[in-house]
Amino acid sequence: MPVIKSSREEAVEAIMREFRNSGYDAASLARLSAATGLGKSSLYHYFPNGKEDMAKAAVARTVELVAEAVIEPLTGVGSLKARVQKAMTGLARFYNGGKASCLVDLFTVGEAEAATPGLAKAMAEALLRAFAGAAEEAGHPKRQAKDIAERAVVEIEGALVLARALGSTRPFQRMLARLPALLLGGKA
Amino acid sequence: MPVIKSSREEAVEAIMREFRNSGYDAASLARLSAATGLGKSSLYHYFPNGKEDMAKAAVARTVELVAEAVIEPLTGVGSLKARVQKAMTGLARFYNGGKASCLVDLFTVGEAEAATPGLAKAMAEALLRAFAGAAEEAGHPKRQAKDIAERAVVEIEGALVLARALGSTRPFQRMLARLPALLLGGKA
DNA sequence: GTCTATAGTATGATAGAC
DNA sequence: GTCTATCATACTATAGAC
Structure with a gap:
């Protein structure tokens, strides 16, 4: 999906999407170039160390988004039940209803760990x-x-x-539905 | 009758291990060659369509092993509780106590799906x-x-x-410990 | 069946013009 | 900052000797 972007932040967003769709090893510079709408040289302008830097930036952005969508709601203000519900909404959004993969999974396989050492674990x-x-x-x-x-x-x-294996978001949706009870212990 | 593994069967075993360690995209022919101890030409002798055939053979072997370790115990003879326990032992063995990954995960990312269409879903x-x-x-x-x-x-x-992300098999072991109660509904 | 050698392509990465 | 052109390397795959 060639979406034309210009700023670095937009590039990072597209790069993160590409990594989450293809995994680290299958996300070639050609694909990352197409995903960002930037030529390879432009990518190297923003990310001097190439794919490795792109992966690190993608994880950093992912960490921000997870914090925003899940962690901050959980540790914020309001009733616990309401905050947990907010976190569920955040999870649904961040994982695109179950269609998007998690870098904790994809970046602990193949060559990714060498590019982003310890980052998946930290997430x-x-x-x-x-x-x-x-x-x-x-x-x-x-x-x-x-x-x-x-x-x-x-x-x-x-x-x-x-969900990825079955090609259906149902397992993810059902998981979201039972998470609050798991966390709150039926005290919801 | 003594079971003598053919060179091909041994190769498939090593190839499966390599795919489960590296994922599809990072498992290059060089790595598969090293893992099997066979030169590239020998690999093409056994797997005329190259990496694609190797991936299919790895999944086929995986399906056999899962059937043997998990599915046959579950559908076999004996008390349900005993059979579930056997399946837990089978899971622990098949996933090497939580150190080995699952192709349902790894083969639904990147270029793998094109090589083994529908196989991860079937598993x-x-x-x-x-x-x-x-x-x-x-x-x-x-x-x-x-x-x-x-x-x-x-x-x-x-x-x-x-387990992979944390570099610890503990999450897998704890999961195995709670699976029987989930399946049997506390009626164990 | 396994080897060496190599073809042809895609990869990650750079250089230099603008 | 972005382009075209290009490098060296690694990749999948094949050919042909033995």
């Missing part, structure tokens, strides 16, 4: 912390809250994989 | 059917059994992703 840990905080706030003891957070991230990642 | 559906059968046998109504099976596959795939 996963940020999600774990945010969900654990919510579960603790819901009244679960610390240990149990960590387990619940792990289950939440496991369900998100797994639902995205299954 | 996911086979797992869903097997788990749904077990859940139904445990007394869950058909509709609920399908939901439970979906949750089981979601948990397996998600746990593998998180």
Whole structure:
């Protein structure tokens, strides 16, 4: 999908989309060039270290978006139930209703780890912390809250994989529907 | 009769391992050659269509192993509880305790889908059917059994992703520990 | 069946004009 | 900042000797 962009921020957005669609190894410079509407030289102007820098920028932008869509709602103001619901809306938006993949998955395969060392792990840990905080706030003891957070991230990642494999967003939608009860422990 | 693996069968085993380690796009012919100990020409002798044929053979072998490790135990003889436990052991073995990835995940990204069209989906559906059968046998109504099976596959795939991201098999082990209760509905 | 050698293409990356 | 043109390398795949 050749969308003409000009600014670096717009390029990063397109690059992130391309990585989330193709994974790291299949996202060639030719594809990234087409996705951004920028020639290779322009890409190297913005990202001097090439694909590696693009991957790092894509992860950085992803971290921002996840924080905005999921983590900030969870740690913000308002009733816990309302904040969890906001986070579900954020998850649905960020993962495009289950159609978009997660870099925690795609960037832990193949050559990606060498380009973005530790970044996928850090993203996963940020999600774990945010969900654990919510579960603790819901009244679960610390240990149990960590387990619940792990289950939440496991369900998100797994639902995205299954949705991709089946070509249906249903598994993701059903996962979103059961997440609040998991986090709140039926106290919703 | 002694089971002597043909050179091709051994090659398929090594190729499957390489694809499960690197994903489709990062598994170059050079890596596949190194993994099998066969030169490129030998690989083309066994797999005339090259990487595409290797990917198909890897999936076919994976389907065999999943059937053997998970599906046959679930649909076999013995008490349901014992069969579910056998399937958990099979899952632990097949996914190397959480260290190995799943082709349902890796082969739905990048160029893999073109090489093995529909195969990852078929694998996911086979797992869903097997788990749904077990859940139904445990007394869950058909509709609920399908939901439970979906949750089981979601948990397996998600746990593998998180384990990979964190560099720890713990999430996979904890997932295995809670799967029986999910399938049996506490009636274990 | 396996080897060496190599074809043809795509890749990541640069140089230099404008 | 963006272009065209190009580099060196790695890729998939093939040919032909043995």
